[in-house]
Amino acid sequence: MVTQQRVRQFIIENFYVQDPAELREETSLIDGGYVDSTGMLELIAFLETEFGIQVADNEMVPENLGSIGRIADYLRRKAPGVVQR
Amino acid sequence: MCGIAGVIALQEGLPPPSLDDLRAMLGALRHRGPDEFGLYRDERAGLAHARLSIVDLATGQQPLSNEDGTLWVVFNGEIYNHLELRAELEGLGHAFRTRSDTEVIVHAWEAWGEGAFVRFNGQFAIALWDAPRRTLVLARDRLGVRPLYLAPHRGRLWFASEVKALFAGAPDLPRALDPEGLAETFTFWTVVPPQAVFQGVSELEPGHLRVVSPAGTVDRAFWSPRYPEEPGQGFQGSAAEAAERVRAALEDSVRLRMLRADVPVGSYLSGGLDSSLVAALGRRVKGERFSTFSIRFEDAEYDETAFQREVVRLVESDHHEITVGRRDIAEAFPAVVAHAERPLLRTAPAPLYLLSRLVHQAGIKVVLTGEGADEVFGGYDLFREGKVRRFWGRQPASVVRPRLLERLYPYLARSPVAQQGLAREFFGRGRERWREPGFAHQTRWQGTAALQRLFTPALRARLGGVDVTARLLADLPAAFPRWTPLAQDQYLEARTLLAGYLLSSQGDRMLMAHSVEGRFPFLDTELVDLANALPPAFKLQGLDEKRVLKRAAAGLVPESILARKKQPYRAPDAMAFTGPGVPEWVAAVLEERAVAEAGVFDPGSVARLWKKCQATGGGAQFSNADNMALVGVLSTGLLHQQLVRRPPARATDIHCRTTIDRLAPPAGPLPPGQQPRGDTHGHPAAR
Numbered sequence: 001m002v003t004q005q006r007v008r009q010f011i012i013e014n015f016y017v018q019d020p021a022e023l024r025e026e027t028s029l030i031d032g033g034y035v036d037s038t039g040m041l042e043l044i045a046f047l048e049t050e051f052g053i054q055v056a057d058n059e060m061v062p063e064n065l066g067s068i069g070r071i072a073d074y075l076r077r078k079a080p081g082v083v084q085r
Numbered sequence: 086m087c088g089i090a091g092v093i094a095l096q097e098g099l100p101p102p103s104l105d106d107l108r109a110m111l112g113a114l115r116h117r118g119p120d121e122f123g124l125y126r127d128e129r130a131g132l133a134h135a136r137l138s139i140v141d142l143a144t145g146q147q148p149l150s151n152e153d154g155t156l157w158v159v160f161n162g163e164i165y166n167h168l169e170l171r172a173e174l175e176g177l178g179h180a181f182r183t184r185s186d187t188e189v190i191v192h193a194w195e196a197w198g199e200g201a202f203v204r205f206n207g208q209f210a211i212a213l214w215d216a217p218r219r220t221l222v223l224a225r226d227r228l229g230v231r232p233l234y235l236a237p238h239r240g241r242l243w244f245a246s247e248v249k250a251l252f253a254g255a256p257d258l259p260r261a262l263d264p265e266g267l268a269e270t271f272t273f274w275t276v277v278p279p280q281a282v283f284q285g286v287s288e289l290e291p292g293h294l295r296v297v298s299p300a301g302t303v304d305r306a307f308w309s310p311r312y313p314e315e316p317g318q319g320f321q322g323s324a325a326e327a328a329e330r331v332r333a334a335l336e337d338s339v340r341l342r343m344l345r346a347d348v349p350v351g352s353y354l355s356g357g358l359d360s361s362l363v364a365a366l367g368r369r370v371k372g373e374r375f376s377t378f379s380i381r382f383e384d385a386e387y388d389e390t391a392f393q394r395e396v397v398r399l400v401e402s403d404h405h406e407i408t409v410g411r412r413d414i415a416e417a418f419p420a421v422v423a424h425a426e427r428p429l430l431r432t433a434p435a436p437l438y439l440l441s442r443l444v445h446q447a448g449i450k451v452v453l454t455g456e457g458a459d460e461v462f463g464g465y466d467l468f469r470e471g472k473v474r475r476f477w478g479r480q481p482a483s484v485v486r487p488r489l490l491e492r493l494y495p496y497l498a499r500s501p502v503a504q505q506g507l508a509r510e511f512f513g514r515g516r517e518r519w520r521e522p523g524f525a526h527q528t529r530w531q532g533t534a535a536l537q538r539l540f541t542p543a544l545r546a547r548l549g550g551v552d553v554t555a556r557l558l559a560d561l562p563a564a565f566p567r568w569t570p571l572a573q574d575q576y577l578e579a580r581t582l583l584a585g586y587l588l589s590s591q592g593d594r595m596l597m598a599h600s601v602e603g604r605f606p607f608l609d610t611e612l613v614d615l616a617n618a619l620p621p622a623f624k625l626q627g628l629d630e631k632r633v634l635k636r637a638a639a640g641l642v643p644e645s646i647l648a649r650k651k652q653p654y655r656a657p658d659a660m661a662f663t664g665p666g667v668p669e670w671v672a673a674v675l676e677e678r679a680v681a682e683a684g685v686f687d688p689g690s691v692a693r694l695w696k697k698c699q700a701t702g703g704g705a706q707f708s709n710a711d712n713m714a715l716v717g718v719l720s721t722g723l724l725h726q727q728l729v730r731r732p733p734a735r736a737t738d739i740h741c742r743t744t745i746d747r748l749a750p751p752a753g754p755l756p757p758g759q760q761p762r763g764d765t766h767g768h769p770a771a772r
Contacts, residue, residue: 014697016538016691017690017693018538022538036708036709036710037507037511037708038706038708041500041501062509066510
């Protein structure tokens with residue numbers, strides 16, 4: 001499964017999204033109320049296990065984690081060998 | 086404490102109210118007042134009363150009338166200053182037949198009309214029927230301690246202390262959840278009066294009276310909260326003087342509530358400052374032992390036993406404890422929702438339901454609690470958070486200011502949100518609008534409203550563009566913008582959660598479920614007026630909450646209680662419904678067909694939520710969103726099952742001690758074969 005889809009699937013299942021179509025690449029996960037502060041921990045834990053990376057403190061910013069598109073971009077930069085387009 | 090109910094005709098040509106309907110309403114309120122029942126009926130109106138006898142046990146029966154039997158009252162609550170009002174009314178020439186505070190109400194209405202209610206220091210829901218003028222007057226205490234619901238239906242107005250009595254009295258009243266009521270619940274954590282969660286039902290607003298007469302209906306506030314509007318207004322003394330005044334006012338308040346009862350009064354003890362102070366003052370004014378009651382939790386995270394016992398040693402009370410575990414909450418929850426009559430996003434009412442059962446078993450009918458102190462004296466974290474976020478909003482680019490949030494929420498230091506970027510997203514959103522009404526509450530409201538994504542597409546479509554937050558903020562007092570930010574936050578906190586949640590779902594409903602009356606010293610009229618007049622820094626000094634109250638409590642409660650960090654009252658939420666041994670009703674409520682039938686939540690989303698919660702399991706950490714979502718889905722399902730789908734029960738075994746039936750034939754010998762049922766008929770002068 002391509003990276004973006006794996007992330008999207010995780011968010012749909014764990015943040016009980018009713019209509020996957022509402023979740024676009026650029027939908028803000030925080031503003032949209034999908035992910036609260038504990039949810040952010042869940043998301044980071046998922047990224048670390050699923051993609052075998054370590055998210056550094058200074059990487060925990062909305063620019064990296066704020067939407068599915070940004071997460072995918074971040075993963076591509078972080079672990080280019082692991083993730084697929 | 087009691088339950089009241091009634092019905093009046095709003096148009097001509099209707100048959101008189103039926104005694105069976107009135108008795109059915111009483112049946113639904115039996116838990117509120119199991120001691121005695123009473124009815125009044127004439128051509129147009131019926132009044133019903135279920136009594137929990139506390140004041141004037143011998144002659145305090147209701148309905149009760151004025152001297153000539155033209156004005157009738159049913160009343161739920163207490164008028165603490167009834168002795169003073171009675172003396173005043175006697176001076177005006179009114180003659181009293183009983184010792185009860187109920188009788189004060191009819192004479193006060195005769196003497197002062199609409200001006201009567203603002204003179205009452207107490208907690209009340211009142212229905213007055215002026216038969217010759219065909220006028221019904223409904224009134225509810227300032228802060229909404231006592232409930233009162235209304236439903237116009239087929240040319241009549243039905244009213245009652247609880248919605249289930251409306252459904253029982255008028256079984257053809259449609260029963261359905263209201264989309265806007267649900268949107269409010271999944272934003273503010275509860276409906277805000279007059280909005281109710283059932284279609285066609287409304288709640289009389291706190292501090293309001295409604296007059297229904299042939300001339301029409303008028304609803305107006307007889308009281309509304311006020312705060313200083315500019316520096317020269319309000320309390321001008323020193324912090325020490327303020328603490329002295331608060332201490333004296335609270336002691337007076339406790340004295341009225343502890344001593345004005347003809348039955349023993351106990352006290353709740355959470356281990357926090359507020360209830361500890363009430364218990365300590367209770368001991369002082371009573372001068373002897375009384376009973377205290379505490380909740381302990383099996384989960385250490387929620388438990389406060391050590392602090393509770395420290396206060397028990399100080400006040401030397403007859404202490405009673407109940408230990409609550411996760412399964413206890415899950416097992417009690419269906420009954421909790423049936424009593425609360427609204428969706429709940431927290432399980433915190435459940436332990437209070439179990440606690441009132443303990444009180445009942447101990448033979449106590451009245452308890453004092455510490456409820457209200459956080460609203461009145463600024464105790465909530467939300468007030469501190471609002472202060473930090475406004476401080477930050479004034480310098481939105483500051484990287485230092487948001488770090489104050491870590492002082493409020495130490496967990497943030499260990500969370501990704503400690504990182505600047507995320508903190509800005511979670512707490513800093515919209516901080517440039519720090520001057521706007523509702524700024525402090527927006528984080529909570531938006532976070533909760535996000536749960537509406539679980540609603541079915543049909544419900545979302547019916548809601549269309551309804552914005553319950555905008556609706557609330559468009560309906561603020563004219564003076565609101567001139568109040569200090571803290572006063573604005575206190576007002577909104579009380580408006581959204583005091584009557585609708587704390588005093589009902591965690592108050593009246595859980596207490597009355599086991600026939601226990603709660604009394605709330607912090608909501609005393611004079612104490613509230615004093616607290617509202619204080620400068621904000623006397624309440625929230627820096628980030629130190631309830632400053633003046635702590636100062637007032639010095640020397641009265643143990644030092645450790647004063648020094649401890651405030652612990653919000655919480656109970657295990659989602660974890661109560663996951664893990665081994667969960668009661669069967671949980672799976673039944675979450676079943677796809679049941680979710681679809683209730684029509685509120687999308688079954689697929691609920692299935693994903695449930696799967697996630699089960700995977701998280703019994704011990705682990707649930708997010709705030711998951712906790713609220715699961716508890717909200719379960720409680721809404723239970724509400725639908727118990728109050729919407731199930732036809733209302735109509736009790737047939739209600740025997741009234743008092744029946745005033747103006748339609749009954751004149752009393753005479755009973756026809757052969759007809760047995761008296763212990764009822765008294767006719768004018769109460771005959772009693």
